[in-house]
Amino acid sequence: MILFSDEHYTQENCTDKYRIGVVLKAMDSEYCLSLKSGVEKAADELDVDVLVVNPLTEKDVRQQNILIEDTLNSNVDAIVIVPCDSYNTEEYMELAEEKNIPVFSMDTDIYGKDEIYVGSDNIEIGEIAGRYMDKLLNGKGLVAVLTGTLLQSPHVERLEGFKDYLECNTNINIVYEEEAYCSFFDSSQKTKEILDEYGNIDGIFCTNATMALGVIDRLEFLKPNKSVRIIGVDTQTDTIRKIIDDKISAMVSQDGYDIAYETMQTVVKYLNGEDIEGNLYIENELINKEKAEKYLITNK
Structure with a gap:
């Protein structure tokens, strides 16, 4: 049994099935929708009841905390x-402890809690992006970074991994670093700022897919006089x-469907008494x- 809501949910009669609450971010990207799909599919196959809720926007921390x-x-x-x-x-987290309800974080870590x-291992994601930017630019040049909100662990860690790799292994300089809040509009606007200030920019790393699309949209409109290498995150x-x-x-x-499915499996294993040791990372x-066609076929 699956109940979805953008702002609230309706409580059903209790059953003998496990009842799992899932609180997502906003459903405003293909990646976020894939998380929801993975939860739904796993709940059906694992025969559990699930309540799925989310705030209207990713910035609405207060609304999400109320939903939690x-x-x-x-x-x-x-x-x-x-x-x-x-x-x-x-x-x-204190309320969950009082009620003896186990907490699982999916996609985005909860810092400082057990x-x-x-x-994903998001530092590794940043390193992968840095390594490929190094290859594309032959170890030198100017790059910009657009991140989601730095209140969220994936963007903090992807930025860290990317910067550390470039600083330790290349002569590439990061000349612009700003939050674009996983927004198509904000990343498009920031791209104009980058080109206005650094017309010779060589590359831009975006810590999610929506921002990469916003960058491309503005580049196609402005038509800079040189090629700008774009690297993003998410499948x-x-x-x-x-x-x-x-x-x-x-x-x-980064496949949201796989992350969600693996999370739901892990929750059920835990509730069944299996030992779950440490964090679980996807590849x-x-x-x-060279690999894009394969991924396109896989994700149809």
Whole structure:
């Protein structure tokens, strides 16, 4: 039994099935929708009841925290959270502890808490992107970085991995670093700022797919007089098509469906008494033009 809502949920009668609460971010990208699909498919196959809720926007931390607390007060056996804020989690984590409800973070880690995280090794994602940018630019040049909100662990860690790789292994300089909040519009606007200030920019790293699309949109409009290498993150068909069309140099893979499915399996194993030790990481790899067709076929 699966109940979805953008802002609220309806409580059903109790059954003998496990009841799992899932609190997502906003459903405003192909990647976020793939998380929801993975939860739905796993819930059906594992025969569990699941409550799926999300705030209207990824920036609405307060609304998400209310949804988390409401979910914890709804007789759930476990809760899965994709936090909009990885840091300020004390109130709902304390409530979960009071109610003896196990907490799992999916895609985005909850910092400083003893929960089980299922998702990517985001420092490694940053390193993969840095390594390929190094190859594309022959170890030298100027690059910009656009991140999602730095309240969220994936963007913090992808930035860290990317910067550390470039600083330790290349003569590439990061000359611009700004939050674009995983927004197509914001990343498009920031791209204009980058080109206005650094007309000789060689590459731009975006810590998710939506921002990479925003960058491409503005580059196609402004038509700079040199090629700008773009690397992003997430396995999305729209960005993979841009790789095939030579608009994006590469994406680092991250399949939301797989993350969600693995998370739900992990929750059920835990509730069945199996030992779950440490965080669980999915595999990430570079998707360049040589691999893009394969990923496009896989994700149809």
